[in-house]
Amino acid sequence: MAAGFVKSAQRTLEVLEYFAATHHPAGVGEIARELGYPQSSTSVLLGDLARLGYLEQDGMRRYRPTLRVMLLGGWLQDRLIGDGSLLRRMEQLRARHQVTVLIGMQAGARVRYILTLRRPGADATMRAGMMRPIGRAAVGKALLMLRTDTEAQRILRRANAEEPEARRVDVADVLEDIGASRRRGWTESGGAVVPGQNVLAMPLPAMAGQPPMAIGLGALGEEVERQRPALVAALRETCAALRHDADPAAGGTGGTQRRRR
Structure with a gap:
């Protein structure tokens, strides 16, 4: 019986995440x-909701x-982000640069997207809740x-143990890439997850009471290459604005970025 309750809870959340991703x-x-x-079970679940x-x-x-769905998390938005809505900033990034905007957090040896706003024409299968390899996805490497x-290194080895041999990463190469990414402040997937697609990503400032998160901006590889300076600047601007919101001295809600070397 317990497994049935877990499945029902999972499907309820996935339905809500589906609406968050599709907006229709x-x-x-x-x-x-x-x-x-x-x-049949989908009909019952939707009727119950x-x-x-x-x-x-x-x-x-x-x-x-x-609106009841929105109210569930309204207190978190007010507490963690103040007047600057993370969702509103994501919408602005998508509209301004015509990119897919991703927010992810670590889930074991993978990264889980908790918010996704797809660019026009993007793969419709991409949605909140989906998982990606942490050593290949830009949002995962940002984490x-x-x-x-x-x-x-420990996380990457665990990730390799969970992947088919053909999908495993070279741990030393990824660690070298992460070191270079720390120095410049951002990282990218370079088509390692979906050939022909690229995502630029950066860790988000720490938010009180929340696990570490990262933000990514993705599009076709040539589009990312063309917009690279603007996308990196947009990531930095977004993180700086969120850091300002979280800084008590600036009138924010508190919280500091903790970066470990």
């Missing part, structure tokens, strides 16, 4: 197809989140920038 109403069939659920007030159904029998070399 969806019917039972679409949600079941995109998330890989049986249509609607009865609880987290979703509502429009005249075309499509579901969408209600490793916050670790000591010894810690990063």
